[in-house]
Amino acid sequence: MESAESTIADGAKRSEVPRKTALLLVDIQHDFLPPDGSLAVPDGDKILPLVYRILDEAHAQFDLIVASMDCTYHPVHHVSFASTHGKEPFTAIKVPRLNSDEKITQMLWPDHCVQGTKGCEIHPEVQQRLDKLPNVQYIRKGDNVHVDAYSAFADNQYTLFTPLAKLLHSSGISHVVICGLATDYCVRATAIDARKFGFTTKVLTDAIRAVDPAKSDEVLSELVNWGCILAQSTDV
Ligand code: VGL
Ligand code: ZN
Numbered sequence: 001m002e003s004a005e006s007t008i009a010d011g012a013k014r015s016e017v018p019r020k021t022a023l024l025l026v027d028i029q030h031d032f033l034p035p036d037g038s039l040a041v042p043d044g045d046k047i048l049p050l051v052y053r054i055l056d057e058a059h060a061q062f063d064l065i066v067a068s069m070d071c072t073y074h075p076v077h078h079v080s081f082a083s084t085h086g087k088e089p090f091t092a093i094k095v096p097r098l099n100s101d102e103k104i105t106q107m108l109w110p111d112h113c114v115q116g117t118k119g120c121e122i123h124p125e126v127q128q129r130l131d132k133l134p135n136v137q138y139i140r141k142g143d144n145v146h147v148d149a150y151s152a153f154a155d156n157q158y159t160l161f162t163p164l165a166k167l168l169h170s171s172g173i174s175h176v177v178i179c180g181l182a183t184d185y186c187v188r189a190t191a192i193d194a195r196k197f198g199f200t201t202k203v204l205t206d207a208i209r210a211v212d213p214a215k216s217d218e219v220l221s222e223l224v225n226w227g228c229i230l231a232q233s234t235d236v
Helices: 044-057 124-132 164-170 183-196 213-225
Strands: 005-007 013-015 021-026 064-070 092-096 103-107 136-141 175-181 200-209 229-231
Touching (some): 021 183, 044 175, 044 200, 064 124, 064 164, 175 183, 183 213, 200 213, 213 229
Parallel strands (some): 021 064, 021 175, 064 136, 200 229
Antiparallel strands (some): 005 013, 092 103
């Protein structure tokens, strides 16, 4: 929410476009959290106190707070569920690209975040805090049964876009700060899309966790190559 003024050579003040920042909380939902989420991200619950602190103490720094939710379609079985294909979770298969003969790789997951179930709900202590704040918006993704959606901006094939890019642009947001789950899937895809849409993008590395922790460093360097800024939750 900083409004910047800079001094130009002749000493006159020139006002700049105010910088507006959104906080993106990625998929902080029951099913991604230990101890009993169906797709619990290792140590995913360790981010919770950091998220509480941001929402309790630093929320005023954000012009908009967006909580994304993986919201897989019920009752038809989602393409990303191992159970849909009679396969084991955490294996990959080839599925057809939408409207195409081309095959693409789809990771298979345990059933998770099915709409209308507890698994889909945002962690209650995060939700309680969001309920008290103004300027909170929710972005639901993954409701196309045929195409998985990691990014909060679009599905994995860029066939369907959520309202997020439009929401941010129409709110005058130029900067986004990202935390949540999981580093190697939904945080990664959301951060890369944020860069593609032109947002200055900060990723809070202590407030994210990976499905495969061995991949974290590689993902973070990939995000740096996309122009993301790595920061700590205490920096906000
Ligand atoms: C996610 C795997 C499947 C995530 C969502 O939120 O990172 N990962 N669906
Ligand atoms: Zn999912």
